Amino acid sequence: xxxxxxxxxxxxxxxxxxxxxxQTIRTAQIKVVKIYGAGGLxxxxxxxxxxxxxxxxxxxxxxxxxxxxxxxxxxxDDGRKWQAELVGSDPVSELAVLKLASDADTFPYFDLQAAAxxxxxxxxxxxxxxxxxxxxxxxVSVLQGVISAVAPLEARRGAFQVNFRGxxxxxxxxxxxxxxxxxxxxxxxxxxxxxxGKELRSQVTGTWLNYALPVESFxxxxxxLIAGRVLQSASTDRLExxxxxxxxxxxxxxxxxxxxxxxxxVDTVRRGSPADRVGLRSDDLIVFIAAQPTPSCQVVLExxxxxxxxxxxxxxxxxxxxxxxxxxxxxxxxxxxxxxPIDQP
Amino acid sequence: MNSxxxxxxxxxxxxxxxxxxxxxxxxFPPSGPHSQQRRGIVSxxxxxxxxxxxxxxxxxxxxxSDAVLxxxxxxxxxxxxxxQATVAVFDGTxxxxxSAVLISPDGFALTNFHVTAPCGPAMKCGLADGRLYDAVIxxxxxxxxxxxxxxxxxxxxxxxxxxxxxxxxVGDWVFVVGNPFxxxxxxxxxxxxGMVSGVRRYQYPSGTLLEYTDxxxxxxxxxxxxxxxxxxDAAGRLIGINGRGSFEKRGRVNVGVGYAISINxxxxxxxxxxxxxxxxxxxxxxxxxxGQSDGVIVDDILERSDAFRRGLRYGDEIxxxxxxxxxxxxxxxxxxxxxxxxxxxPLSFRRDGETFDTQIRLMSLHDxxxxxxxxxQQRQKPVQPPEGDKRPRPGDEIPxxxxxxxxxxxLRLPKLGKQEPELPAAVAERYQSRRGYANYFYNLQQQQRLxxxxxxxxxxxxxxxxxxxxGELEAGGRFEVELAADQGGIKLPSSDSGARFTxxxxxxxxxxxxxxxxxxxxxxxxxxxxxxxxxxEVHYLGQLPIGPQWEPADCLVGIHESVEARFxxxxxxxxxxxxxxxxxxxxxxxxxxxxxxxxxxxxxxxxRWTVRHGDHQFAQLQIDxxxxxxxxxxxxxxx
Numbered sequence: 009x010x011x012x013x014x015x016x017x018x019x020x021x022x023x024x025x026x027x028x029x030x031q032t033i034r035t036a037q038i039k040v041v042k043i044y045g046a047g048g049l050x051x052x053x054x055x056x057x058x059x060x061x062x063x064x065x066x067x068x069x070x071x072x073x074x075x076x077x078x079x080x081x082x083x084x085d086d087g088r089k090w091q092a093e094l095v096g097s098d099p100v101s102e103l104a105v106l107k108l109a110s111d112a113d114t115f116p117y118f119d120l121q122a123a124a125x126x127x128x129x130x131x132x133x134x135x136x137x138x139x140x141x142x143x144x145x146x147x148v149s150v151l152q153g154v155i156s157a158v159a160p161l162e163a164r165r166g167a168f169q170v171n172f173r174g175x176x177x178x179x180x181x182x183x184x185x186x187x188x189x190x191x192x193x194x195x196x197x198x199x200x201x202x203x204x205g206k207e208l209r210s211q212v213t214g215t216w217l218n219y220a221l222p223v224e225s226f227x228x229x230x231x232x233l234i235a236g237r238v239l240q241s242a243s244t245d246r247l248e249x250x251x252x253x254x255x256x257x258x259x260x261x262x263x264x265x266x267x268x269x270x271x272x273x274v275d276t277v278r279r280g281s282p283a284d285r286v287g288l289r290s291d292d293l294i295v296f297i298a299a300q301p302t303p304s305c306q307v308v309l310e311x312x313x314x315x316x317x318x319x320x321x322x323x324x325x326x327x328x329x330x331x332x333x334x335x336x337x338x339x340x341x342x343x344x345x346x347x348x349p350i351d352q353p
Numbered sequence: 354m355n356s357x358x359x360x361x362x363x364x365x366x367x368x369x370x371x372x373x374x375x376x377x378x379x380x381f382p383p384s385g386p387h388s389q390q391r392r393g394i395v396s397x398x399x400x401x402x403x404x405x406x407x408x409x410x411x412x413x414x415x416x417x418s419d420a421v422l423x424x425x426x427x428x429x430x431x432x433x434x435x436x437q438a439t440v441a442v443f444d445g446t447x448x449x450x451x452s453a454v455l456i457s458p459d460g461f462a463l464t465n466f467h468v469t470a471p472c473g474p475a476m477k478c479g480l481a482d483g484r485l486y487d488a489v490i491x492x493x494x495x496x497x498x499x500x501x502x503x504x505x506x507x508x509x510x511x512x513x514x515x516x517x518x519x520x521x522x523v524g525d526w527v528f529v530v531g532n533p534f535x536x537x538x539x540x541x542x543x544x545x546x547g548m549v550s551g552v553r554r555y556q557y558p559s560g561t562l563l564e565y566t567d568x569x570x571x572x573x574x575x576x577x578x579x580x581x582x583x584x585x586d587a588a589g590r591l592i593g594i595n596g597r598g599s600f601e602k603r604g605r606v607n608v609g610v611g612y613a614i615s616i617n618x619x620x621x622x623x624x625x626x627x628x629x630x631x632x633x634x635x636x637x638x639x640x641x642x643x644g645q646s647d648g649v650i651v652d653d654i655l656e657r658s659d660a661f662r663r664g665l666r667y668g669d670e671i672x673x674x675x676x677x678x679x680x681x682x683x684x685x686x687x688x689x690x691x692x693x694x695x696x697x698x699p700l701s702f703r704r705d706g707e708t709f710d711t712q713i714r715l716m717s718l719h720d721x722x723x724x725x726x727x728x729x730q731q732r733q734k735p736v737q738p739p740e741g742d743k744r745p746r747p748g749d750e751i752p753x754x755x756x757x758x759x760x761x762x763x764l765r766l767p768k769l770g771k772q773e774p775e776l777p778a779a780v781a782e783r784y785q786s787r788r789g790y791a792n793y794f795y796n797l798q799q800q801q802r803l804x805x806x807x808x809x810x811x812x813x814x815x816x817x818x819x820x821x822x823x824g825e826l827e828a829g830g831r832f833e834v835e836l837a838a839d840q841g842g843i844k845l846p847s848s849d850s851g852a853r854f855t856x857x858x859x860x861x862x863x864x865x866x867x868x869x870x871x872x873x874x875x876x877x878x879x880x881x882x883x884x885x886x887x888x889x890e891v892h893y894l895g896q897l898p899i900g901p902q903w904e905p906a907d908c909l910v911g912i913h914e915s916v917e918a919r920f921x922x923x924x925x926x927x928x929x930x931x932x933x934x935x936x937x938x939x940x941x942x943x944x945x946x947x948x949x950x951x952x953x954x955x956x957x958x959x960x961r962w963t964v965r966h967g968d969h970q971f972a973q974l975q976i977d978x979x980x981x982x983x984x985x986x987x988x989x990x991x992x
Contacts, residue, residue: 030522030523032524033523033524034523037523051601087680138599138610139599139601139610141551141554141570141610142551142554143683144680145680146551146553146554147551148551149550149551149570149610150523150524150548150549150550150551151550151572151609152547152548152572181572181609182572182607182608182609182610183609185599185601185608185609186601186602
């Protein structure tokens with residue numbers, strides 16, 4: 009109850025000193041940068057966000073494929089564009105530090121040592137270049153919300169559990185859209201609370217999470233990265249699905265597996281099956297499952313088994329020389345499948 | 354710990370579908386799978402209910418200050434009032450719809466073009482009073498995704514005040530009202546609340562239609578069915594029309610990024626939309642690329658553009674346009690998109706270190722046949738799949754290959770019958786089909802309105818073609834004009850000249866340097882003589898800025914022998930305040946400003962004429978004698 013009152017009070021009072029909130033946002037916006045790098049394929053956006061964390065131009069961002077290039081471009085709030093190099097990265101928290109290729113300039117920045125903490129119910133602002141909406145000197149987008157929970161992250165990316173198991177801020181704003189990773193979570197005074205994480209789903213429900221890594225979870229690590237100390241890399245645990253997906257469930261029968269590397273051609277598609285409904289056919293050659301290359305029948309079967317039956321899986325096939333993409337979802341008849349709207353056919 | 358886990362799980366379930374208000378979540382933790390869909394929308398009733406529920410028990414515990422309660426009460430009132438003016442739009446067959454907002458008591462309402470396109474000329478509109486009204490299409494702006502409709506049957510509709518979207522700032526509180534997922538069976542609209550996330554955003558068109566320039570980005574939930582509905586500022590003023598969102602793998606529901614067409618853009622188009630036309634956007638007539646320094650560099654320019662005639666050339670650097678600094682090609686595109694074709698805007702550019710400031714008239718973005726075709730295609734687009742069913746399920750990845758950043762498609766319910774219903778009688782009375790028009794009825798109505806007002810005020814109509822006019826030139830000396838039905842002459846201190854009004858008119862542009870003053874006067878006489886019906890092709894264009902102050906004026910266009918005359922009428926007095934004669938596409942017009950209306954020879958006449966051609970003023974004439982009828986019995990007259 010108290011919490012709610014707080015929320016209402018802050019909504020109402022916000023209408024009075026509106027200029028202040030506007031200024032707070034503006035002050036925070038100039039410390040958030042747009043990062044352009046590798047990617048550009050569907051659902052692999054070639055951009056993300058970052059925050060300036062030193063006057064010399066260190067930028068904290070998410071460790072991702074976007075950084076896998078020698079041609080990283082950082083665009084500041086005022087539209088100035090800089091080359092940047094990777095100073096260091098932490099595979100556990102999946103954060104990376106970049107340095108703008110500048111010696112003389114000084115930049116506005118968030119001081120990680122002076123960062124604040126927040127509790128459940130606190131009003132927050134999420135600043136990022138989600139969907140790459142802003143370009144050049146356009147300011148990044150601002151979303152508002154409250155901290156819904158402060159709790160350990162239990163999340164997965166595809167079939168993998170994420171390494172970071174620490175406590176995160178769970179948000180009720182849609183903060184973690186494509187391109188938002190590396191953006192800032194600030195309070196209404198503009199103090200940095202955390203960094204927006206990469207797109208992840210809940211391990212339990214499979215829904216997309218909106219969360220930020222609290223500053224205290226990475227402040228020390230970032231100091232090490234800036235100082236050039238090497239971090240130990242972590243292993244990547246693979247989770248066994250509760251109910252593994254099979255080719256049979258999808259209605260796909262592959263050609264007989266007679267060679268060590270039998271090309272995974274579809275032999276038959278069961279009538280009325282999920283595969284049939286999306287238009288998979290005999291003689292289609294399966295080349296990717298969930299972006300993993302599938303050179304043989306064996307790999308196809310293994311790859312299917314890494315997915316939950318309840319989740320849709322994308323599959324690419326080669327047919328008559330062209331690459332076709334399908335999204336397959338097993339029929340929901342298992343007791344384990346997650347809840348669905350009752351009017352869903 | 355366990356309870357925290359449960360809470361996160363619940364929140365995680367909620368996250369994809371909830372609207373952004375923390376209030377609803379804390380009060381109604383999700384209880385079952387289907388409650389998730391409802392949670393996306395906090396109806397006004399819910400908010401009011403919450404307030405009642407809230408205030409009573411808490412007061413004892415932690416009495417909130419009166420200021421807080423008052424602010425909350427004010428918000429409830431503002432939202433309630435805003436809801437009265439919000440419209441639930443359904444097509445005539447009841448198979449789909451969207452939202453709209455009333456902007457005048459006689460029922461004019463704004464919505465999206467992509468909402469009205471599949472409806473045809475008639476739609477059904479529900480208001481918060483629970484009643485369903487017939488509505489008719491008035492005008493459309495397919496490029497900007499805006500349509501004007503009129504609700505029928507009342508002259509006291511509740512309506513919204515138009516705000517100033519240029520004053521909107523990131524961080525401002527805003528709310529969205531509308532009919533998401535077509536939930537409002539009793540037509541009482543839903544409200545969602547949020548913040549302005551970005552201003553002056555640009556969203557690429559799909560094809561060449563539905564381009565959102567200079568638009569407002571908000572995290573207030575905008576879902577399918579909200580299309581065409583209002584975005585209000587905290588005081589309940591209309592600042593935008595919602596129509597798009599960024600979606601991706603999370604499915605076609607709000608993920609915190611919605612876009613609204615700014616109301617200031619729509620204000621410029623409103624006069625045009627009332628004309629019943631298919632309204633076009635503007636083009637500079639030049640393409641640019643981002644330069645090394647602050648401005649943008651012209652890398653191609655059409656010789657028939659006004660920009661070219663005003664001196665803009667290949668390689669010039671544009672640094673200011675329509676009052677805004679231009680730093681990139683995108684910035685120019687963003688500013689250009691808010692203007693209708695034919696609008697006049699200031700332009701500043703540099704060449705070899707020298708700065709030029711000029712005014713240019715923007716040309717059309719599309720040629721009219723092209724635009725009509727695209728509108729037809731949009732209308733005939735196949736029925737969308739029933740998106741109302743596409744509620745996200747946990748773990749569900751909805752493939753939407755081409756839907757990223759597309760306009761929120763209007764919702765479609767399963768198709769019941771095939772045949773288009775007949776137009777309701779009220780609509781049939783106010784609808785007239787004609788190529789190039791959304792509804793020609795409104796064009797005729799505007800033509801007649803201007804003409805009737807003008808005729809009542811101006812007994813000039815009986816003057817016919819024989820005019821003799823004399824006066825002083827501002828530059829010194831006397832002038833004399835003599836007009837007859839088939840020819841005219843002017844005596845100036847420098848020279849005498851004449852023009853014949855038979856045969857090909859576009860060559861009769863004397864006196865030299867005026868752009869065709871005599872022909873301009875002749876076309877004025879022709880309008881007075883023939884009226885709307887037999888002048889030639891006549892239509893009402895809409896409102897365009899004109900005169901030294903660039904005030905919008907009603908513009909009536911007449912075409913005679915391929916020469917175009919634009920008659921500008923004051924929106925306040927109904928006087929004819931300017932005539933512009935455009936002999937052909939590639940040359941500058943002759944623009945005649947008329948003012949100082951005074952009584953002379955028993956009639957109310959404009960005694961000061963200012964003649965402009967291109968960049969310069971040809972002459973300013975002060976009239977002291979104006980006679981009607983032939984000078985001598987031998988002069989020709991025509992009845």
